[in-house]
Amino acid sequence: MIENGSIDSIGGMEFATFRLKEGMTETRLIELSNKVESEFLSRQEELILHFLVRGTDGIYADVAIASSQEKAEEYCQQWLGNPVALEYLELLEKESVNMTFWTRIN
Template sequence: MIKNNKIENIGGMEFATFKLKEGVTEVRLIELAQRVEEQFLSQQEELILHFLVRGSDGRYADVAIASSQVKAEEYCQQWLENDAALEYLERLDKDSVNMTFWTKIN
C-alpha cells in the first residue's frame, strides 16, 4: 500500500522483524497483510507506506512509514483494537518479534 507517496511527507517509521509460528505459510501471511491493509491501514490518513519483506534467514519485516514517528507508534497501538490486525498478529512467533520506531532526520 502506498498513499501520499511524496518523500517530503515521510517523518517516521515502524520496523518490526519476526518469524512465523510453526505451520503458518508465507502465502497466509500475505493474505492476512492484504486484509489488514483493506480493513484497517487504508483508513489511516497519515500512513504513507506499508509493506512486508523477507530475509534470507526465515525472518520477515513489517514496515510502516508515516508522517511522523508519533503517528507510526499510534497506528501500531491501534493494531491491538482491530480484528483483522489481531488475526495477523496471532500468526507471528511472539518470542521472535522485535519492533522499533524511527524518526527521519534528513
C-alpha cells in the same frame, strides 16, 4: 493512506522483524497483510506506506511509514484493537518479534 505521497511527507516509521509460528505459511501472511491493508490501514490518513519484506533464515519485517514517528507508534497501538490485525498478529512467533520506531533525520 496518503496517495502518491512524496518523500517529503515521510517523517517516521515502524520496523518490526519476526518469524512465523510453526505451521504458518508465507502465503497466509501475505493474505492477512493484504486484508489488514484494505480493512484497517487504508483508513489511517497519515500512513504513507506499509509493506512486508523477507530476509534470510525465515525472518520477515513489517514496515509502516508515516508522517511522523508518533503517528507510526499510534497506528501500531491501534493494531491491538482491530480484529483483522489481531488475526495477523496470531501468525507471528511472539518471542521473535523485535519492533522499533524511527524518526527521519534528513
